[in-house]
Amino acid sequence: MEKNVRARIRAGDPEAFRELFDDHARSVYNHGFRLTGDWSVAEDVVSLTFLEAWRLRGRIDVGADGSLRPWLLGIATNVARNVRRAARRHAGALARLPRAEVVPDFAEEIAGRIRDRERIALVRRALAALRQPEREVLALCVWSGLDYAEAAVALGVPVGTVRSRLSRARAKLHTLVADRSPAAAGEDREPARSRGQVSVDRTIAVRFAQENTR
Amino acid sequence: MNANPRQALSDARADLAGLVPAPAERDLPSDRHRSIQEFVMDHIQSAPDPAPRRAPRRRLILASALTVAVAATATVVLVGVNQPEGRRGGPARASGDASGREILLAAATTAEQAPETAGTYWHVRAESDYYYLDERWIRRDGRTWFRLYGGKIKEQKSGFLLGAGAVSLQQIQTLPTDPAALREWLTAENHKRPPLTVKRSDGTLEKVSGFREEFVLSDLIALVTRLPAPPKVRAAAFQALATYPGVKSTGVTGQGQSLSIDLSRGRVHMVVDTDTGQVRKTTSFHTFDGPRVPAELANGVATTITAEWTDRLPG
Numbered sequence: 245m246e247k248n249v250r251a252r253i254r255a256g257d258p259e260a261f262r263e264l265f266d267d268h269a270r271s272v273y274n275h276g277f278r279l280t281g282d283w284s285v286a287e288d289v290v291s292l293t294f295l296e297a298w299r300l301r302g303r304i305d306v307g308a309d310g311s312l313r314p315w316l317l318g319i320a321t322n323v324a325r326n327v328r329r330a331a332r333r334h335a336g337a338l339a340r341l342p343r344a345e346v347v348p349d350f351a352e353e354i355a356g357r358i359r360d361r362e363r364i365a366l367v368r369r370a371l372a373a374l375r376q377p378e379r380e381v382l383a384l385c386v387w388s389g390l391d392y393a394e395a396a397v398a399l400g401v402p403v404g405t406v407r408s409r410l411s412r413a414r415a416k417l418h419t420l421v422a423d424r425s426p427a428a429a430g431e432d433r434e435p436a437r438s439r440g441q442v443s444v445d446r447t448i449a450v451r452f453a454q455e456n457t458r
Numbered sequence: 459m460n461a462n463p464r465q466a467l468s469d470a471r472a473d474l475a476g477l478v479p480a481p482a483e484r485d486l487p488s489d490r491h492r493s494i495q496e497f498v499m500d501h502i503q504s505a506p507d508p509a510p511r512r513a514p515r516r517r518l519i520l521a522s523a524l525t526v527a528v529a530a531t532a533t534v535v536l537v538g539v540n541q542p543e544g545r546r547g548g549p550a551r552a553s554g555d556a557s558g559r560e561i562l563l564a565a566a567t568t569a570e571q572a573p574e575t576a577g578t579y580w581h582v583r584a585e586s587d588y589y590y591l592d593e594r595w596i597r598r599d600g601r602t603w604f605r606l607y608g609g610k611i612k613e614q615k616s617g618f619l620l621g622a623g624a625v626s627l628q629q630i631q632t633l634p635t636d637p638a639a640l641r642e643w644l645t646a647e648n649h650k651r652p653p654l655t656v657k658r659s660d661g662t663l664e665k666v667s668g669f670r671e672e673f674v675l676s677d678l679i680a681l682v683t684r685l686p687a688p689p690k691v692r693a694a695a696f697q698a699l700a701t702y703p704g705v706k707s708t709g710v711t712g713q714g715q716s717l718s719i720d721l722s723r724g725r726v727h728m729v730v731d732t733d734t735g736q737v738r739k740t741t742s743f744h745t746f747d748g749p750r751v752p753a754e755l756a757n758g759v760a761t762t763i764t765a766e767w768t769d770r771l772p773g
Contacts, residue, residue, distance in 0.1 A: 258499060258502065258503055261499070261502065262495065262499055265495045265498060265499075266495070269486055269491055269494070269495070270485055270486060273484075273485075273486045274483050274484065277484075283484075287486070287490060287494065290486065290494055291494050291497065291498060294494075294498045295498060295501065295502070298498070298502045382474060382478075385467065385470070385471065386470075386471050386474045386475060386478075391463075391464070391467055392463055392467055407463075407466075410467075410470055410474075411470070413474065414470060414473060414474055414477070417474065417477040417478060418477065420477075
């Protein structure tokens with residue numbers, strides 16, 4: 245089944261590609277948000293990931309089994325690393341992408357977006373302590389549920405590298421949590437609405453903006 | 459370490475899930491799912507097929523419109539991801555760090571002495587550290603053209619945005635030159651905004667409070683970054699910014715002095731060049747078009763803004 249899908253997409257079958265989009269757009273969208281912290285950017289990550297996937301479809305291994313999701317999440321990871329660069333590659337195409345109508349349902353989304361943003365902010369503070377490769381492995385293995393081998397495919401690195409990155413991420417996060425006051429840990433889950441301010445260790449309160457200027 | 463990789467991974471996952479909060483998970487809004495899908499499908503079917511493994515077709519047309527939606531939402535960057543450290547609930551601090559205020563006051567002095575400039579089009583270029591490049595040319599009468607990523611220039615309804623909507627160049631040039639009066643004027647204008655009510659995911663409605671005050675701060679920053687305010691008004695805006703209690707110096711960068719302003723819900727960062735009275739970088743940038751949104755939606759990405767008069771419209 246998956247082999248068949250692989251072969252069809254590699255051969256340039258649009259219907260197979262349409263199904264691929266239906267099956268995995270959500271995963272790519274959420275992965276894009278986790279890496280960029282912005283839902284609008286995550287939409288562009290979706291567009292760009294699928295445009296890239298089509299461009300790179302010749303690299304699909306038709307002999308392999310399994311879902312193409314790890315491959316797509318790998319492309320999405322690359323796109324999210326530098327959205328602008330990816331956008332340039334497909335600038336001609338993107339010019340024709342109809343944009344979301346922001347006005348009508350925009351306000352309705354605000355509350356949800358605020359919560360998402362607060363949450364991702366907390367996540368980011370923790371993740372700021374990690375190097376980008378460790379973060380990507382964490383996002384793929386823990387939040388997108390890939391196994392070591394799938395994450396290795398996604399990132400184009402050996403399985404052992406995935407494993408060691410994840411284990412480094414764990415060690416670093418353990419150290420951070422140990423440094424934190426015990427009260428803070430519970431508050432992380434329901435962030436920052438009222439005075440129950442999350443007191444995250446200052447050393448990890450690195451700004452999103454800074455992260456992106458590296 | 460566990461010998462079984464699957465077990466080891468599941469242990470690691472459980473462990474990590476306990477260490478970092480679970481991130482948000484949501485569906486693409488269904489209309490967006492459709493429209494992005496149609497867009498991708500149209501594109502791949504209409505574009506000449508790049509044979510697999512060949513280099514991508516090179517199209518150097520950096521055409522535009524990448525992120526009108528983003529322009530309308532995400533470039534409004536007031537509050538990054540960091541909340542001011544735990545002063546909530548306690549007494550408000552009487553004043554900010556002196557050196558932060560001094561930076562703004564020094565910038566005010568320089569700005570006030572800068573010569574008046576003039577031209578046909580007010581050209582604003584905003585480039586974010588990570589994503590976005592947009593330029594606008596606003597003619598003196600408010601007629602506006604824009605382009606993204608150096609693409610094709612297009613006309614757009616916009617004008618000079620300040621307060622609750624577009625204002626005329628004449629209004630900008632006759633704004634109060636006293637900091638308190640300026641802030642009052644902006645406060646009054648922003649109170650013309652309708653209340654902002656949002657629907658929570660459980661269906662209940664919630665009023666967003668304090669968003670007008672965030673717009674006032676944002677407008678003050680706009681006056682020193684992206685609007686053709688005369689020297690005395692720019693100086694007043696810098697002075698008004700200096701009165702915010704949460705102003706703090708955060709060091710020196712290659713481009714100037716870095717400072718932050720704490721708000722009840724977050725923090726704004728700026729890099730100010732006191733030698734020229736220019737703001738080199740800010741995490742507060744309001745787009746000219748689309749709904750402007752409160753600080754909470756900010757994505758915290760620093761944006762470099764340059765703005766100046768020119769007599770030429772490109773293309």
